[in-house]
Amino acid sequence: MDRRIEKSKKAITDALIKLMTEKDFEKITINEIADLANVNRGTVYFHFSDKYDLLNYCIETHLNELVLSCHLGEDIDNFSSKHSLLRTFEYLEQNAFFYSNMLNNKSIPTFRDRLMSVALKSIDDTIDMTGNNSTMNKEVLVHFVASASVGLMEWWITNSMPYSAEEMVNQMLLLFERVQIFESSQYK
Template identity: 50%
Template sequence: MDRRIKKNQEAIMKALLSLMAEKDFSKITINEIAERADVNRGTIYSHYMDKYDLLDACIETHLDQLMASCMPIEGVELFPSKNSLLRTFELMEKNASLYTTLLTNKGVPPFRNRVQAMLEKGIQEQITTNHHDLGLHTDVLVQFLSSATVGVIEWWFTHAMPYSAAEITDQLWTLLELNQMIPRTSPVQPL
């Protein structure tokens, strides 16, 4: 991709996200995005059909980064891995304003649902690949793991991240171990 095109797209996405931090997505106009990105309207329309297409592209870009961060390092760690979960929370912590905006902006189609769908797909693939047999129906296990994880992520952001990425990772990992959703790495005492 041409560097100029990439630079324009990054500026446009950054402008959208900064405006979303200030007001509902439904109230943002293409003119405001163009002005904030220091490009003309035509540049935006040369890359995106409308602001909804721009939002989708922005969400996909950040979901791809999130997914890449949570994948195990090939040959080094298994899935699920506490280290991959920690990398994911660290990425979210580093980009806290972005994820807070996407999770809390009233005018955004439910970002939470997109994150959960991404997790469901990844968990389903890992269960199929690794042949986990916990005596549970796969669809129930996938729903439980994805809902629990997204719920914790959403709570963490809507409560101004009261714990560090390392602390929230430890908490979530322990909960998953207690519910026998992942192999235990150390003895865990019941609460």
């Protein structure tokens, strides 16, 4: 992609996210986005059909990066890998501005649903159904783990990340071990 196009899209997406810290998404206008991005309205419309398309682009981009960070160089058959979870929490920490805005902006209720969908797919694709899990209903187990994981991430982000990424991963793995979702040998 042309660097000028990338630069314009980044300026536009950054402007939207910054504006969302100041006001509800529904009250943001294309003119405000263009002004803050230092581009004209036509440039915004060249890249995005409307502010909803822009918002979807922002969400998809960040969620795709979140998934990649979780599985980067990792054996995707081992969901409970401590390294994989740590990279995920570190990614969230590095992108706290975006995730905090998405989770705290009441006019974007679909963001949490999309985050949950990503978690469900990732966990469904990687959870080990042998050992302790062999007698479990996979659908129920996947929903339990996804709900717990997303809920914990959401709490951590919306409370200004009161603990380090590493502490959160350690606590999450201890909780999962307590309810015997994963065998302790998988944490290594």
